[in-house]
Amino acid sequence: MVSTFSIIMAIVVFNLAMLAVAFGIDRTSWLVRYNVSALLIFALLSAVRLFLPLDFAGSQVINSYTLIPRALGVLEREAVPGVTLLALIGFVWLMGSAVMLAKQINAYALARSRILHYRPAPDTQAKRLLAELGASKAAVLVSADVATPHVIGITRAHIYLPAYDYTDDELRYILRHELTHFKSRDTLTKLFYMLLAIIFWWNPIVHWFQRKLDNLLELRCDTKLVAKLTEAEQLDYLDVLLKTAKAAQEHSDTEDHLISAFVKDDPGVLLKQRFDLILSNRPKKAKLYEALSICVAVMIFIASFFVIIQPAYEAPDFEEGVELFSITPENAYIVFEDGVYSIYVDDVFNGTASAEMVNGTFSFLEVIIR
Numbered sequence: 001m002v003s004t005f006s007i008i009m010a011i012v013v014f015n016l017a018m019l020a021v022a023f024g025i026d027r028t029s030w031l032v033r034y035n036v037s038a039l040l041i042f043a044l045l046s047a048v049r050l051f052l053p054l055d056f057a058g059s060q061v062i063n064s065y066t067l068i069p070r071a072l073g074v075l076e077r078e079a080v081p082g083v084t085l086l087a088l089i090g091f092v093w094l095m096g097s098a099v100m101l102a103k104q105i106n107a108y109a110l111a112r113s114r115i116l117h118y119r120p121a122p123d124t125q126a127k128r129l130l131a132e133l134g135a136s137k138a139a140v141l142v143s144a145d146v147a148t149p150h151v152i153g154i155t156r157a158h159i160y161l162p163a164y165d166y167t168d169d170e171l172r173y174i175l176r177h178e179l180t181h182f183k184s185r186d187t188l189t190k191l192f193y194m195l196l197a198i199i200f201w202w203n204p205i206v207h208w209f210q211r212k213l214d215n216l217l218e219l220r221c222d223t224k225l226v227a228k229l230t231e232a233e234q235l236d237y238l239d240v241l242l243k244t245a246k247a248a249q250e251h252s253d254t255e256d257h258l259i260s261a262f263v264k265d266d267p268g269v270l271l272k273q274r275f276d277l278i279l280s281n282r283p284k285k286a287k288l289y290e291a292l293s294i295c296v297a298v299m300i301f302i303a304s305f306f307v308i309i310q311p312a313y314e315a316p317d318f319e320e321g322v323e324l325f326s327i328t329p330e331n332a333y334i335v336f337e338d339g340v341y342s343i344y345v346d347d348v349f350n351g352t353a354s355a356e357m358v359n360g361t362f363s364f365l366e367v368i369i370r
Contacts, residue, residue, distance in 0.1 A: 002053055003363045004356055005068075005310045010053035013304045017046030018209045025212050025219075028273050032280045035290040036220040042297040043209075043216070044189075047196060049301060055308045063312035072311060072356065093202065100201040104194060118143040121163045129172050130159075135179055148248040149262035151178035154187055164247055170240045173225075174262055180225050186217045215270050219277055226278050234278055245271055310360065329364055337370040 021043045024030055031039065075086040123142040130138055138157040146162040159178050166174070181187075193210050200206045226234050244262055332345045334353065341353045343362070353362055 001055060001363065003055065003359045005308055005360050006055040007053040009055070009304070009308050010050050012309070014046050014050040015203070015205050017042065017049070017300075018205050021046070021216075022205075022209050022212045025216050026273075028276045028280070031219060031277055032282055033286065033289050034293040035286065036216065036223050036277075038290050038293040038297065040216060040220060041294055042300075043213075045297055045301040047192065049304055050196070052305075054305055056305055059306045059308050062307065062309045064309055065312050065314065068309065068311040076354070076356070096201045097198055100198045104198060115160070118145045118160065123161075125166075125168065125171060126159075126161055126175065129168060129175055133172070133175060133179065135175070138179065138182070148244055149174045149178060151181050152187060153182060154185070157182040162244075162247065164244070166240075169236065170243070173237050173240045174244070177221060177225055177262055180221045181217070184217075184221065184224070186221070189213070189217065215273075218270065219274065222274055222278055238275055238278060241271065241274065327362075327365070329366065333366045333368060334358060334362060335368050335370060341367075 021039055024039050075084065075089070077085055079085040079088040118141060121142045121144060123140070126140045126142060127136075130136055130140060135157070138159055139153075140159045140161065142161045142163055144163040146160045149159070149161050151157055151159045157179060159175065161171075161174070190213065193206075193213055197206050197210050226237060229237060241262070327343075327345055332343065332350075335342045335344060341355065341358050343350045343353055343365075358365075358367065
């Protein structure tokens with residue numbers, strides 16, 4: 001069942017999970033032990049939870065006697081004549097999302113325009129190496145206008161390379177890195193979290209995590225690639241990272257959120273973390289730790305459906321002789337007629353309720369529409 005409070009719970013769980021993942025990204029020792037992929041799975045599960053705001057029978061209810069009842073009281077007040085504060089907030093939320101969507105479309109148009117104006121340089125090396133790697137269908141462009149190697153695309157990889165003097169071995173590492181991004185569908189992952197940032201534009205945690213996501217995807221790409229390399233090849237790969245980072249710092253370019261770049265224009269702490277992660281020896285039980293962390297993430301995901309926060313109210317004092325009764329699904333129901341929710345107990349009218357109360361406090365009652 002979906003109710004106002006199950007939606008609130010889904011948002012709360014999502015934000016707590018995003019905070020946990022964002023903090024975990026910066027802890028290299030944790031990533032070495034449990035693997036980057038486990039952290040990314042936890043992030044994806046929390047996002048899925050956001051779009052499944054359900055609660056089930058038998059859920060553990062956490063009663064809020066102060067915060068939620070007061071918040072509901074404030075939201076139901078009129079902000080302007082005829083418009084509640086809740087309706088006004090909903091309108092501002094919608095308008096903000098529309099503005100954010102327009103900004104992202106404009107940013108995409110500018111990035112596309114910039115790419116279309118790249119001046120291609122003569123190239124046979126990259127195309128030849130892509131054919132060797134079995135990726136001849138990938139589009140590649142070499143240009144002095146490109147600051148750092150990067151890839152974009154969902155159905156076809158479009159790889160953009162700077163006109164640096166790379167050896168075949170160096171360029172092969174770069175191409176394998178960009179193809180790993182493409183095969184991992186990192187562009188789709190970024191699009192998904194961009195959608196979340198548009199919807200929840202008012203939430204700083206979402207924007208903070210979106211910035212961290214780029215780092216997480218780079219770290220995952222590195223771990224996937226170096227797992228297939230010898231120790232000597234891993235050192236060569238790090239040399240290419242360092243060479244490209246130094247060259248990129250001398251080049252001015254604007255980075256787009258949907259681009260998966262070999263190095264960032266301002267690598268800073270991330271480059272050091274990539275080195276530390278690649279050079280660290282994973283523990284012998286790394287696979288076991290990774291499996292356990294994924295199991296814990298799944299358990300938390302499932303358990304979150306069985307906990308819900310709801311408003312609760314202290315029972316009023318009644319004068320002696322006043323008859324009290326219980327409202328249960330067996331003896332009560334709600335009738336919706338002419339835009340009004342009427343509560344009936346033992347087939348006797350007992351007052352009206354707001355839509356919020358019907359979806360929250362009285363969500364366990366049957367609603368009859370007339």
